[in-house]
Amino acid sequence: MRLKPGRPDITTYDSRLDVPAAGEGALAVTFMGVSTLLVQDGESAVMTDGFFSRPGLLQVGLGKVAPSVERIDAALDRALGDAGLDGLDAVVPVHTHYDHALDSAVVAERTGALLVGGESTANLGVGGGLDRERIRVVASGDSVECGAFSLTFVASSHCPPDRYPGDIDAPVTPPVKVGAYRCGEAWSILLTHRSGRTALLQGSAGYVPGALAGLDAEVAYLGVGQLGVQPQDYIEAYWEHTVRAVGARRVVLTHWDDFFRPLDQPLRALPYAGDDLDVTMSVFDRLADEDGVALHLPRLWEREDPWAGLGG
Numbered sequence: 249m250r251l252k253p254g255r256p257d258i259t260t261y262d263s264r265l266d267v268p269a270a271g272e273g274a275l276a277v278t279f280m281g282v283s284t285l286l287v288q289d290g291e292s293a294v295m296t297d298g299f300f301s302r303p304g305l306l307q308v309g310l311g312k313v314a315p316s317v318e319r320i321d322a323a324l325d326r327a328l329g330d331a332g333l334d335g336l337d338a339v340v341p342v343h344t345h346y347d348h349a350l351d352s353a354v355v356a357e358r359t360g361a362l363l364v365g366g367e368s369t370a371n372l373g374v375g376g377g378l379d380r381e382r383i384r385v386v387a388s389g390d391s392v393e394c395g396a397f398s399l400t401f402v403a404s405s406h407c408p409p410d411r412y413p414g415d416i417d418a419p420v421t422p423p424v425k426v427g428a429y430r431c432g433e434a435w436s437i438l439l440t441h442r443s444g445r446t447a448l449l450q451g452s453a454g455y456v457p458g459a460l461a462g463l464d465a466e467v468a469y470l471g472v473g474q475l476g477v478q479p480q481d482y483i484e485a486y487w488e489h490t491v492r493a494v495g496a497r498r499v500v501l502t503h504w505d506d507f508f509r510p511l512d513q514p515l516r517a518l519p520y521a522g523d524d525l526d527v528t529m530s531v532f533d534r535l536a537d538e539d540g541v542a543l544h545l546p547r548l549w550e551r552e553d554p555w556a557g558l559g560g
Contacts, residue, residue, distance in 0.1 A: 252520040255506070261529065264545040267500055268556035275441055276553055278327055279500075279546035281515065282507045283342050283451035283471050287439060288331050292395025294338045296437070296449055297348045298355035300324075305508040313346055314422035315354045315376075323511060324358060326549060336361035337394040338384075342451025342471070343406060344368040344416055344432035347507050353378045364392055364399070368416035368432025375419035400438040402463070405454035406431050407474045436490070438463055445555050448494050451503065453478075455486050460493040467554040468496035471503035476524030483531045491541060498542045498554050499532070515548055 270276035278286040284297040300323040301316040328334065336359040341349035349369065353376025356363040363373045364384045373383040384392060388403035406413075414430045436459065437449040448465040453475040468491050475483055491499055504525050505515040517525045536543040546552060 252524075255519040256517040256525040258515065258517045258525075260526075261545055264529075264543065265547050267498075267544045267546055267552040267554050270551040270553035270556075274553055275443060275445060275555070276331070276551040277447075277469075277500075277546075278331070278551050279502065279548060280323060280327060281505050281511055281548065282347055282473075283449075283469075283503050285449065285469060285502070286327050286331065287397065287447070288333060289396055289441065289443075290332060292397055293328075293331065293333050293336045294340060294394050294397050294399065294439070295336050295355065295359075295361070296340050296342055296451060298339050298351050299348055299507070300355075300511060301351050302507050302510050303350075308346075308426055308508065312423035313350060313426055314424075315351045317354065319510065320351050320354055320358065324355065328359070330549070330551065335359045337397070338362045338364050338392065338399070340364045340399065340435075340437065341369050341372075342437065342449065343434040344372060344429055345406075345412060346426045346429035348451060349429060349432075350422070352376075356382060362392075362394070364394075365435070366415075366433030368430065371416045371419050372429075375421040396442045398440045400440075400463075402436040402438065402459050403456060404434045404436040404450070404452065404459065405456050406434050407453035407471075407478070409474075436460060438465060438494075444560075447554070448490065448496060450490050453486055453503070455489040457485075457489055460489065463494050465494040465496050466558050467498045467500065468494060469500050469502055469554075472501050472523075472525070472528050473503035473518065474523050476527035477522070480531060483528065484535065487532065487535045491535075492539065496541065497558055498544065499536065500544045500546050500554055501528075501532075502546065504528075504545070511548070
């Protein structure tokens with residue numbers, strides 16, 4: 249079978265870049281590529297992943313990877329500065345592949361945050377030189393209080409294929425081959441703010457049937473990397489066991505951008521060789537229409553309020 253050349257034209261979906269903007273000082277979410285999200289209210293702040301180094305394809309394929317402190321600092325200065333923050337309460341990798349967790353320990357160290365996750369995340373923290381008292385190990389069902397936020401962790405699964413499966417069972421000190429960043433524990437994260445606002449943060453397009461039953465979230469941030477090359481019934485099941493499971497009324501899609509490209513260049517979709525955003529959007533458009541759910545793409549670096557217009 250011949251591979252389809254090229255990549256989806258992201259400008260086709262410009263009309264989807266319409267998550268409501270956040271007001272000054274309001275609860276807000278900022279998207280920073282792949283599954284990196286900053287959720288903050290001007291005082292408390294949590295970040296998923298914190299992946300900013302984004303090494304190029306040649307380095308990933310043939311060399312070793314390590315955090316780029318220059319790129320990390322530039323991204324943190326921009327994101328935290330725009331939000332008026334001087335640090336983070338927690339950094340939470342959604343799983344421990346390099347395109348999520350390469351920079352997590354460095355981001356935690358530079359922002360004074362806790363690094364929160366499973367044993368695989370803890371081993372990345374230790375290998376990255378983070379003090380053990382700054383690492384919080386959780387299991388499925390655990391909740392962690394982070395300032396004004398509560399994070400509940402539910403065991404999930406990685407979207408197939410998982411190219412680097414298994415746990416990280418010893419400290420990893422970069423530079424290393426990307427295969428050292430095995431998947432580890434994959435999470436569905438239920439975020440609750442003291443205002444009562446809720447969100448599902450789903451970093452990978454994997455799911456565990458029934459895992460989210462009985463849980464509620466107004467908004468779902470869904471990772472869709474590799475989803476567009478799955479069978480249609482898998483795409484529909486992913487929606488069923490995430491969006492419908494938690495009763496989300498707004499869905500914002502992440503992990504669709506080409507993460508070999510640095511953040512100082514415009515985002516573009518992953519190539520057809522690894523994903524097909526057009527397929528994902530076609531199926532999700534139909535499901536969102538059936539369920540009366542608003543479907544969006546996030547804007548890079550913009551403070552957005554996905555709860556706006558959803559009522560109390």
